[in-house]
Amino acid sequence: MSAPPPGTTADARRRRTRWLDTQLAPWRTRHRRACACQVLAGWLWIPQAAAIAWALDALLFARAGLDALHAPLMLLAATLLARTLLVWAGQRLQADVIESVLARLRAGLAGAVAARGPVWLRGRRSGALVALSTGHVDATAGYYGGYLVARAELALVPVAILIAVFAADWIVGLVLLLTAPLAPIFMMLIGMGAETAGRRQLAALARAGAHFTDRLRGLDLIRVYGRGDAELAQVGEATETIRVRSMRVLRIAFLSSAVLEFFASVSVALVAVYFGFTYLGMLDLRGVTLPLSTGLFCLLLAPEFYAPMRRLAANYHDRANALAAVAEIEAAFDGLPMIASGSPLTPQVGEGWDGGEACVRAEIHPSQSSQPAAVRVSDVTLRHPEARTPVLQDISLHVQPGARLALVGPSGSGKSTLLDALAGWLTPESGRIDIAPGTRIALAGQRPWLFHGSIADNLRIGAADATDAELAEAARVAQVTRFVSQLPDGMDTVIGERGFGLSGGEARRVALARALLLRPQLLLLDEPTAFLDPATEADLLAALDAHLPGCTVIVATHSEAVMAWAGTQWHVPAPVEVAP
Numbered sequence: 001m002s003a004p005p006p007g008t009t010a011d012a013r014r015r016r017t018r019w020l021d022t023q024l025a026p027w028r029t030r031h032r033r034a035c036a037c038q039v040l041a042g043w044l045w046i047p048q049a050a051a052i053a054w055a056l057d058a059l060l061f062a063r064a065g066l067d068a069l070h071a072p073l074m075l076l077a078a079t080l081l082a083r084t085l086l087v088w089a090g091q092r093l094q095a096d097v098i099e100s101v102l103a104r105l106r107a108g109l110a111g112a113v114a115a116r117g118p119v120w121l122r123g124r125r126s127g128a129l130v131a132l133s134t135g136h137v138d139a140t141a142g143y144y145g146g147y148l149v150a151r152a153e154l155a156l157v158p159v160a161i162l163i164a165v166f167a168a169d170w171i172v173g174l175v176l177l178l179t180a181p182l183a184p185i186f187m188m189l190i191g192m193g194a195e196t197a198g199r200r201q202l203a204a205l206a207r208a209g210a211h212f213t214d215r216l217r218g219l220d221l222i223r224v225y226g227r228g229d230a231e232l233a234q235v236g237e238a239t240e241t242i243r244v245r246s247m248r249v250l251r252i253a254f255l256s257s258a259v260l261e262f263f264a265s266v267s268v269a270l271v272a273v274y275f276g277f278t279y280l281g282m283l284d285l286r287g288v289t290l291p292l293s294t295g296l297f298c299l300l301l302a303p304e305f306y307a308p309m310r311r312l313a314a315n316y317h318d319r320a321n322a323l324a325a326v327a328e329i330e331a332a333f334d335g336l337p338m339i340a341s342g343s344p345l346t347p348q349v350g351e352g353w354d355g356g357e358a359c360v361r362a363e364i365h366p367s368q369s370s371q372p373a374a375v376r377v378s379d380v381t382l383r384h385p386e387a388r389t390p391v392l393q394d395i396s397l398h399v400q401p402g403a404r405l406a407l408v409g410p411s412g413s414g415k416s417t418l419l420d421a422l423a424g425w426l427t428p429e430s431g432r433i434d435i436a437p438g439t440r441i442a443l444a445g446q447r448p449w450l451f452h453g454s455i456a457d458n459l460r461i462g463a464a465d466a467t468d469a470e471l472a473e474a475a476r477v478a479q480v481t482r483f484v485s486q487l488p489d490g491m492d493t494v495i496g497e498r499g500f501g502l503s504g505g506e507a508r509r510v511a512l513a514r515a516l517l518l519r520p521q522l523l524l525l526d527e528p529t530a531f532l533d534p535a536t537e538a539d540l541l542a543a544l545d546a547h548l549p550g551c552t553v554i555v556a557t558h559s560e561a562v563m564a565w566a567g568t569q570w571h572v573p574a575p576v577e578v579a580p
């Protein structure tokens, strides 16, 4: 994961909060309704307290008959019922909103990864990216569900209670008004610490996740090199770090709640003491007799005046946690990813490069043009992200439609890098690559990714609608049929992640068949015959010959046979000298 962007400034916090709020946009109305339910339920405390005070006053002190209790008890029942319904509806709406926002965030992060492309992805730790879309996204739930709702409540409920209390007794109103600001001040102080602690905890979680995934993948190597105990110790250390950091976050969360509980209790106690002394006749600040129902009404409402603040305090560390998660997302993506409401897998098309969408969105449409593509590379300089020097500098080449070109050069000279750029995965630092927009481009790389599933499933990834006949033809041309016919379940044989269960050469041939199924107008091949014996190589090239009329082919290779098959060659220029 890259270094965190400038993080603790107010600007960064505002930017991250805005980003969090933007994710809520499609469900804003529903979220407002959830807040409205909660606020209405809060307001209903006022008639509820009035009904209780009224009933107790009638029953205990006015000694009225049961008839006098009828009205207050009806009012009490009505407010209780209404509050229950409102709280239930509000929580349902909240749960809906949270589920939708988190799903959108996950899809959006997957889209952001897809948009940055395979070259960016190669430099990341997949475990850490997985942690982002699971633990980090989950960490924002409390912001939408708890914090925002509590904030709306805090803005509207205490004011209403304060007005009601002032109307009943201005001294109690004054006590509430004067003690109210203490809470936000303490919350702010505690919230700052909570955000830093939250970030540390999430970073530890992502690091441990990435470490664990890496080690799982390399389990065979760990065994071969006898590193089992050392690795176990490291996993233990990482887990301990998470425990310590989680406890720190919890400590701050409990502290913030405890501080608020304390202030709320002291303020309610003040109100109770004031009423106690007034009723005992030891204090007379009002100059007029204080009816018991007024005292009861204010005493019942005082704790409710602080309740939204207590809830906000309980949810305040949720906000800090959410901001910490967004800060980590920002660091991982070198900026906050734009999460569009459209398809999450829409790729970004780099500047100076045309036809990029085709390689990701290539589909088989019989009506689409099958004209071979022309490729023009003009004064292009290619540099890997974060590399000090370019791999290729000011290169130019032109490939006619339907032509075949072999990229030839020593290992590390930049052949794969050029193919990445032609596929649209690496944006040129300067110059331009022109390929007609909408061109269907397919790339069969050196380290093809095969998913866990059947060989047929792996072939259909780019062409879900391909018929069985098309599948069989692609498999035959790529020489997949040769080894598949030996397997017990043929094309339905299940292979493991990364093509586990296939040899290196077999995995490449599956990747080639997958590329052929796209019926590309431009086919990019990276050492397609690297692991093949000469006979299989010759058969593959002959089959490709017959299968590929009308397709432009650019192939990176060290094989004389492939060079001869292509006919034309382009020698990669000598590497750029690195200044000492």
Ligand SMILES: Nc1ncnc2c1ncn2[C@@H]1O[C@H](COP(=O)(O)OP(=O)(O)OP(=O)(O)O)[C@@H](O)[C@H]1O
Pocket (backbone or CB within 6 Å): 122, 123, 384, 385, 386, 387, 391, 409, 410, 411, 412, 413, 414, 415, 416, 417, 418, 446, 556
């Ligand atoms: N993500 C990366 N960041 C920095 N440098 C990279 C990255 N990927 C590759 N390189 C470097 O770019 C150079 C060109 O690599 P590339 O894979 O294009 O060579 P190649 O000609 O295809 O080699 P081979 O024939 O061995 O496949 C190499 O020096 C390599 O170390």
